[in-house]
Amino acid sequence: MAILKLDKVTKKFGGLVAVNNVSLELEQGQLAGLIGPNGAGKTTIFNVITGVYRPDSGKVYFMGIDITKKKPHEIAALGIARTFQNIKLFHRMSVLDNVRVACHFRLKASVFSAVLDLPKYAREEREMTKESLDLLEAVGLKQLANESAGSLPYGYQRKLEIARALATRPKILLLDEPAAGMNPEETAELMRFIKRIRDEFGLTILLIEHDMKVVMGICEKITVLDHGCVIAEGSPKEIQNNPEVIKAYLGSGVYARS
Amino acid sequence: MSDAQASACAFSSGGVLMNLTLFLQHLANGVALGFVFGLVAIGYTLVYGVVKLVNFAHGDIFMMAAFFVYYGIVLFSFPWFLSFLFAIFLTALLGISIEKVAYKPLRNAPRISSLCSAIGMSFLLENFAIVVFGGRQKPFYQPAVLNKTLNVWGVRIQLVTIITIVVSIGALFFLSYLVYKTKMGLAMRALAYDFDTARLMGINVDRTITFTFAVGSSLAAISAIFWALRYPQIWPFMGVFPGWRAFTAAIIGGIGSIKGAMVGGFLIGMISILLVAFLPDLAGYRDAFIFIMLVFVLLFKPTGLFGET
Amino acid sequence: MYKQPSFWLTLIALVVFFAFISYAQNNFDAYVIRIMNVAAIYVILGVSLNLINGFTGQFSLGHAGFMAIGAYASALLYMSPELKAMNFFIKPLIWPLNRIQIPFFPALLIGGLLAAGAGFLVGAPCMRVKGDYLAIVTYGFSEIIRVLFNNLQSVTNGPLGLKGLPTYTNLWWSWGWAVFTVFFIKRLIDSSYGRALKAIRDNEEAAEAMGVNLFYHKTLAFVVGAFFAGIAGGLLGSLVMTIDPNAFNIMLTFQIVLIVLLGGLGSITGTVISGVLIAVLMEWLRIVETPMKIFGITIPGISGMRMLIFSIILMISVLFFRHGILGDREFSWQGVISFFKRRQSNRGG
Structure with missing residues (x-):
């Protein structure tokens, strides 16, 4: 059974149909890509999955549960984590605290127990800190744990965002243009990194990316969107040779000449 | 039938007609007050539209205008109409200076900063007025010419009420000419639509904002004059409640929309007058009622009646 | 926690501080004691507003309303029935309030809890309105409270207010509560809950995507902030002995906002300093309202x-010192220790 399933999802903004009758399935452990020209509705799909937007019609299922009407924090708690296209860190907080925030929803101790630092809270706090430091180590940011997140260089901010998402212990990770603004070397490293965390944490990953080298290099399945509709779906090979996709990307004129 | 019942019966049978004239009288007052709130509300809406700032000091600009009239007459012995014009001019100047001093330096700062600045400006103007003008209420000059009462089909209407309505309509026409027919108006609308793009397209941002504050403040001055003619006691806090009611009007109408500001102004004007007239027991709660309306509109339809999503 | 030197240093500092308070209560003159009491109340107000505005990033203008609730609720509970009868000569106070009298401390607590309840009601709309609109909704709330209290003659005595309140507030009460407020809010913001609040301030969308329940945490900030504002209101009522609805107007909220801005949005240390500073300054500025002689000329x-100067300070701090005294830095024993260590090593080298 698919771990994530979008069933005929439509989302409109006023007169604009951002996502039009999209159905999509992710298998457990898959590394899938979502591509398409600007404004094709990729990020809107992420926002529908994570509960930021409620679709006008259609349903979203996660491990068989209908999550269409759930709030973003509930969906995060169920096991879907994400990163943002334009990095959204907690800029004034430390690197470590950024990650620890993502552990907060699992905290069982009450506010009073936290304020009084009772043993129950103290133990949970220690566990959160340890888990966060382990994650920072996994992404190679442990030595920067006490720096302010806003002061990190761009590439590190991307990694911190992923570490923060991992701290929610997700089953599915949604990455919104993880390679944006990276040079080829960094991109190559990122590709290895994404594959590694997928295997290490047993994740299912869906990523939006403009860099075709990334998408074709690591994705096992690719879905192509154009004007809110799915126009193609398949392996990288199939997508590369799909005339519809080439048309959407290059315009019909170019296609006609080639 | 006892005497008391009989007289009660007689009162009610004669009362239908009386209540109708009374109602029309209140209606005329409500319309005039609606225009006053509407003009103040336009000041909020214009400024919010262009710079996306709730000008907390707008009610106090309104108050300052009334004092400018007062001092025009008392200090410079201007004739009343000259004093009115003088006050409108000074108020426009005050609005422009407030923008230059308190809002412009914070244009690129976080929203919270300009909000604090607007609150601080309101606070500053009120305290300035207390120190310079005194905390006591002052009588506002009532030109004898305006102080007549007309009898229209048995309904007694003050001349001021009619002039308020006529001048407000004139001001509205002039405003729509400015906003929809002039280059400056086009610039205002462009900034309201998309500030950054408009700036890139070469619109003179500073000049347009200055102009917006000048227009908004002049409208506040006009409405302050009519307000003071109706309630001829002026004091440093006289702008607070008209300011809030007008702001509520702007929100109800949909902030950013001139039409909405007028409609909201009418609603608030009517409610204020009719509540006091027909439910005097609840009159004390009037402002609580208006605030509850404001909170509900913000919660359930923050775009108001005519606002864009 | 007991093994860290900072714990012991804090404990020693507190013992010294309360020894000083005890000495001050018995030896200082009434005027100085009054200023110190006001300072403590300002600290409570500033720190509690900073939790909402500075740490959670929800700009609230409702503090005067929370204070009014705390002040009235506690006063109506600790006043004696005779005193109430004297106050409510136009319309009698409703039953059972006209009969009961309870001690100061539980009265304060109940006042704080009622304010916290109001904080919950005000915090809930936070989910729908943001930024300037939230500021307006919270301000609207505090005005509604003021109008209600002016009109509910048989509960609040209307615009006449409550007069001749017993003066329970002393330095022990005021500074005791101030220290507790600082302790509670400092521990809260340093805890996991506090990190969630700061995350909401920094980026609401990301916080929610990381599993932070926005509704719970925003209302948490409002409830805790309002509770302490209610306590401060109760302390203030019993200090100034007279309360009326119009004392809890927007001016009062502005004063607290100034304390927070001056101290630094997001710095408890800064707020404590500026709370004390403003209390002293407001007192000191009274000289501008009394006649004085300079070079033989009577002014x-x-x-x-006083308020004009105060509002000018507010504008200057908004325009030129946007980060306040301390920005979001905090005092810490580690900081002090490393400061002295550095000085020593400088001298040595």
Whole structure:
């Protein structure tokens, strides 16, 4: 059974149909890509999955549960984590605290127990800190744990965002243009990194990316969107040779000449 | 039938007609007050539209205008109409200076900063007025010419009420000419639509904002004059409640929309007058009622009646 | 926690501080004690507003309303029935309030809890309105409270207010509560809950995507902030002995906002410093409202001058010192220790 399933999802903004009758399935452990020209509705799909937007019609299922009407924090708690296209860190907080925030929803101790630092809270706090430091180590940011997140260089901010998402212990990770603004070397490293965390944490990953080298290099399945509709779906090979996709990307004129 | 019942019966049978004239009288007052709130509300809406700032000091600009009239007459012995014009001019100047001093330096700062600045400006103007003008209420000059009462089909209407309505309509026409027919108006609308793009397209941002504050403040001055003619006691806090009611009007109408500001102004004007007239027991709660309306509109339809999503 | 030197240093500092308070209560003159009491109340107000505005990033203008609730609720509980009868000569106080009298401390607590309840009601709309609109909704709330209290004659005595309240507030109460407020809110913001609040401030969308329940945490900030504002209101009522609805107007909220801005949005240390500073400054500025002689020329006192100067300070701090005294830095024993260590090593080298 698919771990994530979008069933005929439509989302409109006023007169604009951002996502039009999209159905999509992710298998457990898959590394899938979502591509398409600007404004094709990729990020809107992420926002529908994570509960930021409620679709006008259609349903979203996660491990068989209908999550269409759930709030973003509930969906995060169920096991879907994400990163943002334009990095959204907690800029004034430390690197470590950024990650620890993502552990907060699992905290069982009450506010009073936290304020009084009772043993129950103290133990949970220690566990959160340890888990966060382990994650920072996994992404190679442990030595920067006490720096302010806003002061990190761009590439590190991307990694911190992923570490923060991992701290929610997700089953599915949604990455919104993880390679944006990276040079080829960094991109190559990122590709290895994404594959590694997928295997290490047993994740299912869906990523939006403009860099075709990334998408074709690591994705096992690719879905192509154009004007809110799915126009193609398949392996990288199939997508590369799909005339519809080439048309959407290059315009019909170019296609006609080639 | 006892005497008391009989007289009660007689009162009610004669009362239908009386209540109708009374109602029309209140209606005329409500319309005039609606225009006053509407003009103040336009000041909020214009400024919010262009710079996306709730000008907390707008009610106090309104108050300052009334004092400018007062001092025009008392200090410079201007004739009343000259004093009115003088006050409108000074108020426009005050609005422009407030923008230059308190809002412009914070244009690129976080929203919270300009909000604090607007609150601080309101606070500053009120305290300035207390120190310079005194905390006591002052009588506002009532030109004898305006102080007549007309009898229209048995309904007694003050001349001021009619002039308020006529001048407000004139001001509205002039405003729509400015906003929809002039280059400056086009610039205002462009900034309201998309500030950054408009700036890139070469619109003179500073000049347009200055102009917006000048227009908004002049409208506040006009409405302050009519307000003071109706309630001829002026004091440093006289702008607070008209300011809030007008702001509520702007929100109800949909902030950013001139039409909405007028409609909201009418609603608030009517409610204020009719509540006091027909439910005097609840009159004390009037402002609580208006605030509850404001909170509900913000919660359930923050775009108001005519606002864009 | 007991093994860290900072714990012991804090404990020693507190013992010294309360020894000083005890000495001050018995030896200082009434005027100085009054200023110190006001300072403590300002600290409570500033720190509690900073939790909402500075740490959670929800700009609230409702503090005067929370204070009014705390002040009235506690006063109506600790006043004696005879005193109430004297106050409510136009319309009698409703039953059972006209009969009961309870001690100061539980009365304060109940006042704080009722304010916290109001904080919950005000915090809930936070989910729908943001930024300037939230500021307006919270301000609207505090005005509604003021209008209600002016009109609910048989509960609040209307615009006449409550007069001749017993003076329970002393330095022990005021500074005791101030220290507790600082302790509670400092521990809260340093805890996991506090990190969630700061995350909401920094980026609401990301916080929610990381599993932070926005509704719970925003209302948490409002409830805790309002509770302490209610306590401060109760302390203030019993200090100034007279309360009326119009004392809890927007001016009062502005004063607290100034304390927070001056201290630094997001710095408890800064807020404590600025709370004390403003209390002293407001007192010291009274001289501008009393007649004085300079070089033989008598300058008449100008009433209202104090607030004018105050609002000028507010504008200057908004325009030129946007980060306040401390920005979001905090005092810590580690900081002090490393400061002295550095000085020593400088001298040595």
